[in-house]
Amino acid sequence: MQESQVDMTVFEAILAKRCVRSYTAQAVSLDTIHILLEAAAHAPTALHHEPWAFAIIRDKQLLKDISNCAKPLFVQELQKTGSTPGCLAEPDFDIFYEASTLILICSKQTGPFMIADCWLAAENLMLAACAMKLGSCVIGAALTALNMPDIKVKLNIPEEFSVIAPIILGYPSGDTPPSPRKKPLILTLTS
Secondary structure (H helix, E strand, C coil), X not given: CCCCCCCCCHHHHHHHCCECCCECCCCCCHHHHHHHHHHHHCCCCHHHCCCEEEEEECCHHHHHHHHHHHHHHHHHHHHHCCCXXXXXHCCXXXXXXXXXXXXXXXXXXXXXXXXXXXXXXHHHHHHHHHHCCCEEEECHHHHHHHCCHHHHHHCCCCCCCEEEEEEXXXXXXXXXCCCXXXXXXXXXXCC
């Protein structure tokens, strides 16, 4: 099966989607990345603003540098909440889990729906990746670092843009078991 072929229904992809944190060294092709960006760009958007823009990082050293910058910033954020840093405190820990690609969904727009729109695009991208047998995971711990002016300059992200959704992408190095989920909590059901 070619990596750009899809053999899942949408519901099968929703049920199969996992946060993958272990990847092979195989790079995701640019053709596949473009297909995933097309899926993202077909997300619903409030008022048809389509606020998203994308940055694709595939340079291993740059990913390592961003990881090294992001870890202490996120550890500080965790300590403010009384949480423990866990593996983030380990010097060799890679916040991007050795994934071959980091896709950043960015926006320069403001408004009440811009963040939701970008996250809808993120979900489209991740479900399409799952259907194409790729792994993905949101790396929220990198968000503070990714929005620092010097990091944005390194990534050629204009100053007026903000990184909204950082998503790693690659070929899973094994199976990721499902996480248990609670049944939907229904607060109201009218007839």
